[in-house]
Amino acid sequence: MKAREKRSKWVTTLLLLFCLIIFLLPFYFILVNAFKPMSEIAENGFALPKTLSLDNFRNAFTRLNFANAMKNTVVVTLLSNIGGLVMGSMAGYWLARKKNKVTAFIYFVFIGSMAIPFQAIMIPFAKVAKTLHMTNSLWGLAVAFWAFTLPISIFMTVGAMKNVPIEVEEAARIDGCSSFRMFWTIVFPLIRPAVITFVIINTFWFWNDYLLTQMMLSRKALRTIQLAMQAMFNDAFYAWDTALAALTLSIIPLLIFFIILQRNIIEGMSAGSVKG
Template sequence: MGNKYNGRTFILEIFAILIGLVFLVPFYYVISNSLKPFAEILTNTSALPKALQFQNYVSAFEKLDYLKVLGNSLIITIASNIVLVVFCSMAAYMLVRTKKKISNIIFMSFVAAMIIPFQSIMIPLIKTAGSLNLLNSIWGLVIMYLGFGSGMTIFLYHGFIKGIPVELEEAAIIDGCSRFGLFWRIVFPLLKPITVTIVILNSLWIWNDYLLPSLVLQNPDLRTIPLATFFFFGQYTKQWDLALAALMLGIIPLLIFFFAMQKHIIKGITSGSIK
């Protein structure tokens, strides 16, 4: 029998709606002000636009060279996710299934690396990257994302793989499956729920990252969307009307990605809970 709808449930629903509205307030400011002329933004940022100013989006699209920076962001995000999923899933699998003390030491080293502030290693990183010719290179940036994202990705895969029965792998080995084939044919398909979660978390981080690309990608042709958006903030002027439109142009691909993956997100959560 289902739980009856009562006053306590009603209060919880109202509370949840209020919290949701609080989180939506920043989106309201960005969307509404991106459709206003500059003078109207300075006059009243909270009010709805008197007339929808879609020219802001047209101007931001042209000045950003949007298609080029969108392509750069897509290449970096997709390539980084692929290398993180491939290498970190294999690494986590070996760390779980190799019952040696060195495996625990390596795993704890990855976990400990998660708490190191980026600012503390920023200068040595750029010097090392320069000596290895990784600066002004999209693939050099992807390698750095592999390094910085490995800790959390291995940590998440490690915890999930521990719940996979070893008997499945033993049966596959008896049937003549190699260790490499065992992972990709038997284990990796079972990692789909956590892989979806990892891809979403890493995509949000990599897509919105500003600091690391600003240090690595000095060539204007390699700019990502966050780097290109900074174009509207000069030393003496700040083009808020175009900057907010540019922010929306950067958010839209993430929204499309989220809604496209929504079915897999829900399926991953439910299958993970059943597992």
């Protein structure tokens, strides 16, 4: 029995190592070739660079207008997260505590909208955005993200509220606490793990989104990192040395974000899972 369990662990470990190698192989290719000139990439794309050079990164930084693209991406991410956090958590709390047929229907509509792909509503949404003068505006893009992130934010907040005793809120009301203050000072800290979870999920979406961002922003000065990357690839499709350095630059901020918040990511995922 012990021998069988040992063999099973070895097989599982080998399979996991194989999957890890397959997963990390593209990142290895990108990182290694980001430091090599085009001649070395053409000679052997998987070989280590003969000499480390930062010329590709300098060219990519200039061609991407990386500082401006980074600023635009950070602004959109922050604005989108703030609005999504405030509206999503408050709406989820209200739907969880005001249970009746109307709120049940509203909740069903929000959850059902998660099954609709953006491509299915892209054309009518583009017309609405143009009518409301939301295009070519970082604020307009953030408002669009608020709308599209509400379903996941509400879903996770409602789930987290199932673990918050109603007695806590009743005691606060007896002490004269208003509903608004009670939510932010008492309820919100109790559902913070779930909030952190959907904020992290949304952050990765905001940072990496291309389709909605490309539809909303057409001015060159408003390009985010993903739009700047696409524009650079269109101009230099065969300049793999510069392109791979640009990819590395676009990955680094999210990698730092993940390293800083990895503990919160794990805690949020486990604490955000709900009963019943």
